[in-house]
Every structure is written in structure tokens, then in C-alpha cells.
Amino acid sequence: MNQLVQIDIQTDVKISAVDLFCGVGGLTHGLVRGGIQVAAGVDLDPNSRFPFEENNAAQFIERDVSLLQASEIRPYLSQSDFSLLAGCAPCQPFSTYSRSGRNSQYETQWPLALAFGSLVNKLKPDLVAMENVPQLADHNVFQDFVKSLKGYHTWWAVVDCSLYGIPQTRKRLVLLASRLGSVGLKLEPTHSKAVTVRDTIAGLPSIRAGEKDSSDAMHYASSLSELNLRRIEASTPGGTWRDWPEELQAACHKKATGATYPSVYGRMEWDKPGPTITTQCFGFGNGRFGHPEQSRAISLREAAMLQTFPANYKFVPSGTPIRFNKMGRLIGNAVPVRLGEVIAQALISHVNNYR
Template identity: 65%
Template sequence: MSPRRRSPKIAAVDLFCGAGGLTHGLIEAGIDVRAGIDLDPACRYPFEQNNGSAKFVERDVKDLGANDLRPFFKGSDYTLLAGCAPCQPFSTYSRSGRSKKRELDWQLVSNFGELVSDLQPDLVSMENVTQLADHDVFAKFLDHLDGYHISWSAIECTQLGIPQTRRRLVLLASRLGPDNLSLSNIVEPARTVRQTISELPVIAAGQQDAEDRLHTASSLSQLNMRRIEASRPGGTWRDWPPDLLASCHRKMSGASYPSVYGRMEWDAPSPTITTQCFGYGNGRFGHPEQDRAISLREAAMLQTFPRTYRFVPDDEPVRFNVLGRLIGNAVPVKLGEAVGRTLVRHVGAPGSGKPPQKRAVPQYLFEL
């Protein structure tokens, strides 16, 4: 009997790792994530608690050099540098009065590109808002990928079995060649809000489930309770009686925001989960049936985190703003898994024999 052939081993570092959505997906796909790097100390517990031996490194990516990352790649066949650089200036949820500091957030994309140039990993994965492709910072990032084959496209997350309408730019780059470097072959059945969260226990606004502290819903004022009682799944505030309308709804500008104070629909994907998804007035974040906003656990599950994913230690309070930020900013786990499955297939399927030899290649750029 011939000896069993092993599959190529991909070691990865996840930049801007957050709570570990991308990392968890990569691990599910068979990639050995060695470390996640983020400036936010609140990320340490969820990242390390749920992702095996992956180490959380509390560092600013702007201060990193290639030599800081090389030790994480020892003993691997291939190296992957992955990440989702915060890009608030391009987000449709950004506010017009944002500070100069937030305007400079896109510099992190350039820092990511500079690390790629210095480290020269075999594989690169970047996920971001789709608007990034229209700005100079993206063209400059591509310049850092000289010598790589590149595939990038705008992905609708519902096509990957994510129960959420969320369009993201996903870029994959490889020094190994162009074969199988596309997410287009990964199509999962569409999933709905009902399929994702309907089995969770019933709770009221302001209540926390006794068995799962993350399954907690924010409180509602008396006025907002009347509003959600008057709301129907998929409807808008235009369904309310006049005495429930806010002043902004009576202005012409209010016509641009019909989903504010809306309920989700059971048999459709959720809207994009944001950092403020726990607030009924912040979007279509009302539960389809119960008179409350979705809970933090429901938000996490709509981001395709497992129901058992731990976000906060038992001896620390559940803080909506902190956990809403971690959940809303996360890369959906199933998107990370799709990226990982694509890269595993790209370097060589399990059992296919000896890993392919690394080789220098010319750049090959295409948009899906």
C-alpha cells in the first residue's frame, strides 16, 4: 500500500482580525491560521477562545514589518497574508461629519500593500467594501502585487449561503499561477432569517436569555414599543399611524430612509448587519415577529458565526456598543470559509500528491 499523501499546508496571518470571523472561516476550510493582529483589545477573548492555537497579537498594523510576521510561517508549504482593512470613509454607513482621523483610515489599505511587498507571501486575500475599487488607494494596492496572479470581484454574500444582503470586494492573489483562483465555483443555497435564528428562545426587549448571555436584546422606549407593534415584516415607518412618526419622517429627507425602524422578513435574507444592528431605530433590525430589535446572538448568527461562538468572558458584562462593533465589523465566517476553500483548491486538493513547486510568475489581472 502506498503511503498516504498529505495535502499542502497553508499557514496564515490575519491582519485586522477583529473577533475572528475571517480566521474562523479559514480554519474551517483547512488553513492553519497562526495569528490574528488587531489594535482593539476587545478582540483578544473572542479570537483566542474560538480559534484553536491561533494567537492574538495586539498591534497596530501600521507599525508592523515583514520580520514581525515571518516567525508565524515557519514549517509551512505556503504562506497566506489575509485581512480586511477598516475603510470607513468608503462605507455607505459613514456619517458626513466624520473626523480627519477616520478620513485617514484608508491608509491601512496602503499599509497592507506595503506588508505584501516586503513579506512576499505566496498568497494574499483582501476583503473590503466594494467602493474601494473606485479609488486610487485600490490601484496602489494592486501595484504592490507585482509578480502575482490576481482575481477580484464584488461578491454578493447571499450567493455563499450567508443569510444577509452584503456586497463585498474580495481579492485573491497568488505567486503560484492563475488556476482555481476564483470564488465563482463556490455557490451555496440561499439562506433566510428563519433558517438562521428562528430556533433561538423567545425573549422580550431588554431581556437576556438565561442560557446564553449574548442572546440579549436592547430595551425599547414606550414610543418605540408602539412603533414596532405597528410594524410589519418587510414594511416601513410609512405603515404607522401619523402620531407615531418622528419629525425626520415628516420631512422630505426622511423618504430616503424607508428601512429605518423596520422589521426583518422571516423568509428573506437580513439586511447588512452593521455595528449598530442591536438598535431598532438604526435600520431594518426589528425581529420579524417578536417586539424587539434582534439580539447580539442573532446578529452574530446572521454573520454566520456558530451559535456557540464566545464573545465575552463570563465575568464581564455584555456591552452592546462593544459587541455590536465586533459583530458588525466582522467578515462573515462563511465568506472566510469560501476564500479558504478556494485557496486550498488552488494550491492542490487533498490527496493530489506532492505540493506544486513555487515559481515566479508574471502578473495576470482579471475582474470577475
């Protein structure tokens, strides 16, 4: 079972933060683990309130960030020596899953990113941190966001999450900005060896498709049809549907267009990082989300742990029915906890250079 590395940062630096688009608290939990006090999180989704407040000593503000007034969060940023405005605006405009019919004007005038930038300009926090999809860097809205950070020193890069102890082949854009200066304003890789699927989820109890662990309602695997059960039993870790007998292959796989999608209906490999965890991570047919050896897709708890949430992170009140679509969305949209921790450590190190 994967355990997040808690690094003891010897510092008396006090940083208060507000997490915009906080969701269930992945970025917030990481920032707190890294030594930053998160006073509040803002998100429009009421389903995020319980996990955010239950696992973090911070207030949840249910609000559309595009309608949020600077005055509503200014008091939360003035509780320490330094202030941080952080967040990850939802990335649906740049999703690779639904490109048809997309409004190109919406892509170039991304309202939530612009709302983030507007709040930075009004509040003028000492520090800014933004995490998002790599594709954002190719669009005008990101260049406009960076240009709007007048008076800030900025650093950004598309980072490989496996270099920071996150067991996924996930790449994310990370931007850091500071009014203090540029020294040390960057993320340094923390792991020379990748954390693997085995490191992360091998210690969880074995369950079958459609089964829930009696001691953890989130360790719950979606059910499989008889056909998909035969398909996963014919799948090998790291293999594809092309390895199946012809009678198990779907009609779409036999078309020329289907041949370009080898990563669906795949099993993870024990001794490698997992794939990027998405909102559909609970479904065997939605990607390489098959368990390495059990005949099922990964459970919701396994997905959360691959997102580096602690194994005891609470997502719903006890006794609440677990709904795969809702939980998959909350987990898949989260910032990996470990990435938030690394961001916190980088910012504290940066601030220490100017103390």
C-alpha cells in the first residue's frame, strides 16, 4: 500500500491559502501536508463539501468562481505572513473525449481561467499556483493569463507526475508565480524511481466485480457483463483487446477507426505507474483501468489511492449510497494530493530564500 512521504520542512514561514475550484480537496490536502495552511476552498459542486471539510481543517464556500467577489475571500488570505491563491480551473474545453461541435471562441476565451486571473489582480496575493491540463499551454487564454500576472515572477512547465511520487503516467501543467522574486520558484523532481501500481494498491483486500469491501464502502468495483468478464479474463497486464480471440472483439474494434484505440479494455501492470486516472476510471471499457490480476476494473478506493489520496480519505458520510458516476467524477477531476504537497514544499522553499 502506498504511503505518501511526509517531508519535515524546517521553517517558521506561515502561508495562508485559498483553493479555487477545490473539488474534494486533492490540492488542499497536499498543500496542508506540505506545510501551507489552507483557510478555505471554493467550488460550485455541493458534493464536494463533505470530503473537503471532513478531511481538511478548512471552510468550503459553495460558489461559482466566475461570480466570486474578491471581498468574499480576502479575509482568508490575511491570516498569515504570506498569502497564496491556488487552483485548477475545470478543463472540459480541452478534453480529448468530446471534440465534436466545440465552440472555438469558447476555447480562446476560457471564462474560468480568466476569472482566476481577475481575482489574482484584485487580491494581489504574494503567491499563485495553478495546475491544469498540458493542452492549456497551447491556447491564447494561458498566454493571456501569464501576461496578466503583472508584478509577478512566473515559472511554468508541463511536468511528468511520476517524477514526483505519483503512480500515474500523468502529465500536468503547473504554474507558480511570486511577487517576492524568482529564486527557487520551480518544482524539482523528488523521485528517481517511479511509484508503481503494486506499491499503491497491492495491500487492499481482494474483491470481485460488483462487490464492495465490507470494511470500506469506497473499495467497490463496478459490475461486469458476462461478455466483459470473459474479455478481462482474456486480458494480460499491459496488453490490449488485440490479444483477445476474435469472438470477443467488439464490432468497432474491427473497423479501421477502432484500430487507433488500443488502450481501452486494458489491464494495469503491477510494476509500472498506472494510467492517468479519469472521471471514467471505474469502467473496464473506458481505458486501461482493469486490475492487474483480479477480473474487474479498479475500485473507487484504488482510483483515489492512485490519485495519492490517503487510504482513509472520506468521500461520503457513513451509510451514504456510493454512485460510480458521481464518485468517478470527483476522484478523476481531483488534483493528485502528492502534487499539491510538492507545490507547497517548492513555495515554502522559495519564500525561505527571501526571509
